[in-house]
Amino acid sequence: MRALQLPAWHSDAVVVDLPIPTAGPGQVVIKIAGAGACHSDLHLMHMMSDGMFPWGPPFTLGHENSGWVHEIGAGVEGLSIGEAVAVHGPWGCGACPQCILGMDPYCSNQAAAAGDGAFGGGLGLDGGMAEYMLVHNARHLVKIPGNLDPIAAAPLTDAGLTPYHAVKMSLPKMIPGGKVLVLGVGGLGHMGVQFIEALSGADIIAVDTKQEALDLAVACGAEYTVNSGDADAAAQIKEITKGRGCDVVLDFVGVDATIALGIASSRIQGDMTIVGAAGGTYAYGLYTAPYELNLRSTYWGSRSELAEVLALAERGDITVTYTKYGIDEGLQVYKDLEAGKLKGRAVICP
Ligand SMILES: [Zn+2]
Numbered sequence: 001m002r003a004l005q006l007p008a009w010h011s012d013a014v015v016v017d018l019p020i021p022t023a024g025p026g027q028v029v030i031k032i033a034g035a036g037a038c039h040s041d042l043h044l045m046h047m048m049s050d051g052m053f054p055w056g057p058p059f060t061l062g063h064e065n066s067g068w069v070h071e072i073g074a075g076v077e078g079l080s081i082g083e084a085v086a087v088h089g090p091w092g093c094g095a096c097p098q099c100i101l102g103m104d105p106y107c108s109n110q111a112a113a114a115g116d117g118a119f120g121g122g123l124g125l126d127g128g129m130a131e132y133m134l135v136h137n138a139r140h141l142v143k144i145p146g147n148l149d150p151i152a153a154a155p156l157t158d159a160g161l162t163p164y165h166a167v168k169m170s171l172p173k174m175i176p177g178g179k180v181l182v183l184g185v186g187g188l189g190h191m192g193v194q195f196i197e198a199l200s201g202a203d204i205i206a207v208d209t210k211q212e213a214l215d216l217a218v219a220c221g222a223e224y225t226v227n228s229g230d231a232d233a234a235a236q237i238k239e240i241t242k243g244r245g246c247d248v249v250l251d252f253v254g255v256d257a258t259i260a261l262g263i264a265s266s267r268i269q270g271d272m273t274i275v276g277a278a279g280g281t282y283a284y285g286l287y288t289a290p291y292e293l294n295l296r297s298t299y300w301g302s303r304s305e306l307a308e309v310l311a312l313a314e315r316g317d318i319t320v321t322y323t324k325y326g327i328d329e330g331l332q333v334y335k336d337l338e339a340g341k342l343k344g345r346a347v348i349c350p
C-alpha cells in the first residue's frame with residue numbers, strides 16, 4: 001500500500017510503499033476513509049529534533065483518521081468488518097487516572113502505551129495517510145453514527161474534538177446573554193464558534209485579523225466581530241460587554257498578543273483557555289489579571305467527547321468544511337497549509 005511518511009526530522013513528507021498491516025491481539029486494521037492534514041504536522045516536519053520525544057521518524061503521518069473496520073484482532077469484541085469508525089488520536093496507557101476517564105492525551109504513563117511512548121498513529125506510530133492503518137488498541141475506535149460522512153469524521157477527531165473539549169469545560173459560564181470571546185477563526189476557531197452556538201445561549205464575539213475569517217465566524221453563528229488589527233480592538237470588546245468583560249475567552253491562536261488581549265477582555269471570575277499552540281506567555285499575577293480569572297491551557301479531548309462531537313455532526317448542528325486530496329498530493333497540501341492557502345481542512349483520501 002502507499003503511504004505518506006515523514007522520513008526524518010527536518011524533512012518533507014515522502015510517498016512510500018509499505019506492506020498492509022495486520023491486526024495482532026486486541027488490535028484493529030482500518031481501511032482509511034480520510035486523514036486530516038493538521039498544522040501540528042508542520043511542527044513535526046520543521047521544529048522537532050532527536051531527543052525531544054521518546055519516538056521519532058520514520059512513521060506515516062496523519063493523526064486525524066477515520067475509516068472502515070478491515071481486520072479484527074483476536075479478543076476484540078463489538079466491532080464488525082466494514083463498520084465506519086473514527087480514531088481517537090491520542091493513545092495512552094489505558095490504565096492511569098486520565099486514561100480511565102478517556103482522557104488519553106494527558107496519560108501519565110505514556111511509556112506503557114503502544115509504541116514505547118509514541119503519542120499515537122501519526123505521532124510516532126504509523127498514522128492514517130495510507131490505504132490502511134493499524135490501530136493498536138480497539139478502545140481507540142469510536143463508531144461513526146447514522147449517516148455521518150466517514151470522511152467528514154476525520155477532521156472532527158482533532159479540529160473538532162479540541163475546541164469541543166475547550167468549550168465544554170466552560171459551558172456553565174456560557175449563559176444566555178453572556179459573552180464568549182473567540183480569538184482566531186481558523187480551522188479550530190470556526191468549529192469552536194459552532195459548538196458555542198449549538199450548546200449555549202451565549203453571544204459570540206469573534207476576533208481575527210482577516211475579514212474573510214470574520215465573515216466565516218458570522219456564518220457559523222457569531223453575533224459580533226472585531227478586527228484585531230484595529231488599534232482599539234480591546235476597547236471595542238469592552239464596549240460590547242458594556243464594560244463588564246467576557247464570561248469566557250477561548251484563544252485559538254496563543255501568541256503573546258492574543259493572550260494579553262484575552263485576559264484584558266475577561267471578566268472577574270471568568271474563564272480563559274489557551275487552545276492555540278503558538279507558545280505565547282503572560283505574566284499572570286494578582287495585579288495583571290481580573291480577580292479569580294481561571295486561566296488554563298488545553299490539549300485535545302476525551303474519547304467520550306469524540307462520540308459527542310460525532311453525534312452533533314450527525315444531527316447537522318455542526319459542519320466541517322473540507323477538501324479531498326490523494327496521497328500523491330500530500331506534499332503540496334502541506335505546502336499550501338503552510339502558505340495559508342487552504343480553505344477548511346485538507347483531508348487525504350487514499
Ligand atoms: Zn492535530
Ligand SMILES: [Zn+2]
Binds near residue numbers: 095
Ligand atoms: Zn494513561
